[in-house]
Amino acid sequence: MIIELENLFENEGEKLSIDQSFDFSGEELNGVHPFVSPVKVKGEIRNRAGIVSLHLRAAFTYQAPCDRCAADTKRDMLTFLEHVLVTHLDEEDTGEFIIVEGMRLDLTALVWEDILLSLPTKFLCREDCKGLCPMCGKNLNDGSCSCEKPIDPRLEVLRQLLDQ
Ligand SMILES: [Zn+2]
Ligand SMILES: [Zn+2]
Numbered sequence: 822m823i824i825e826l827e828n829l830f831e832n833e834g835e836k837l838s839i840d841q842s843f844d845f846s847g848e849e850l851n852g853v854h855p856f857v858s859p860v861k862v863k864g865e866i867r868n869r870a871g872i873v874s875l876h877l878r879a880a881f882t883y884q885a886p887c888d889r890c891a892a893d894t895k896r897d898m899l900t901f902l903e904h905v906l907v908t909h910l911d912e913e914d915t916g917e918f919i920i921v922e923g924m925r926l927d928l929t930a931l932v933w934e935d936i937l938l939s940l941p942t943k944f945l946c947r948e949d950c951k952g953l954c955p956m957c958g959k960n961l962n963d964g965s966c967s968c969e970k971p972i973d974p975r976l977e978v979l980r981q982l983l984d985q
Pocket of ligand 2: 954955956957958959966967968
């Protein structure tokens with residue numbers, strides 16, 4: 822979705838309300854399609870005293886396997902997008918501003934990038950997920966298994982010393 826911002830850049834006090842849905846259901850991440858419902862984006866882009874800034878919130882449902890136990894997990898997520906938009910930059914691009922070339926903003930690309938950056942590095946079914954037993958593969962959230970815990974090699978040295 823391309824938004825024309827010429828009017829906004831040229832008129833102080835101008836505002837543009839955004840209320841859009843984006844369909845990312847076809848996007849694949851780590852072998853699954855986690856964006857199971859439309860991403861709802863709301864907020865505004867405004868020109869205050871000549872500075873054009875964007876303030877949006879993106880609400881979406883994310884569904885993917887838990888990174889620890891692989892259980893199918895669905896969660897409602899919220900990402901906030903806060904950016905200052907400029908038409909050009911005289912100094913070095915530090916990533917602080919969004920450069921809008923030709924005063925046309927690709928909102929779909931911006932929402933997508935910000936959502937990717939906001940995703941947790943570990944997606945868990947619950948905060949204290951115990952994961953799977955590395956030996957038998959049992960889901961330890963359902964109870965413990967009878968596998969022997971691998972022995973810490975440092976303790977093993979100690980045990981051998983005590984045995985002598
Ligand atoms: Zn889990
Ligand atoms: Zn086990």
